[in-house]
Amino acid sequence: MLLHSSADAARATEASAIDGHATVVWDVGIDRRPIAVINSRLLLSTSPSVGDNLSISRGFPITWQASGSVLYVDTASVALSVSSWTDHPPPGPVTVSKTWHSLPFERMLLSVSCLAKSEFCMSAYLRVCLLGALAPMPALRVVLPSSWNAPGLRPLNPSQTSAVEYALTHPLTLIQGPASA
Secondary structure, three states: HHHHHHHHHHHHHHHEEEEEEEEEEEOOOOOOOOOEEEEOOHHHHHHOOOOEEEEEEOOOOOOEEEEOOOOOOOOOEEEEEEEEOOOOOOOOOOOEOOOOOOOOHHHHHHHHHHHHOOOOOOOOOHHHHHHHOOOOOOOEEEEEEEOOOOOOOOOOOOOOOOOHHHHHOOOOOOOOOOOOO
16 A cells, blocks of 8 residues: 555656756767757756656647657756657757656565565564564674774774664664765
């Protein structure tokens, strides 16, 4: 249910990201595919990422359209590798919209259903924790060293030291972030 709600929210967010006044400069990639360099403040405000799918169109009703995936994003434009289009683009502003794809949510749903159905895919404790049940997390009794310094390596900063100590004293720990932060 939660994954379906997340998917619906993502679909609504991406569907609302439409700009009817974007300008396009055309180029050709090394694979001879057309590249649309799109200038759109509204599109940039949605934080597009490399690999996102976009569609561009002209006219109402639509008289021309194309779609493709984002090649790069800079401070002023988004480059789109066009994979399909109808005829050559007419001059003038275009409408740009993000194309929602459900594949990431389908993969999450499949993963969670596999976890829920197979009791042998991981330990019972991990399974309970990952599926959202409240499980007591008892601290493990471990004798921690007085120093975390290792020969040839920089000393750990306070945040890294805290993360290592927590990981060694708890049965399940997620450490996220760059190693040097």
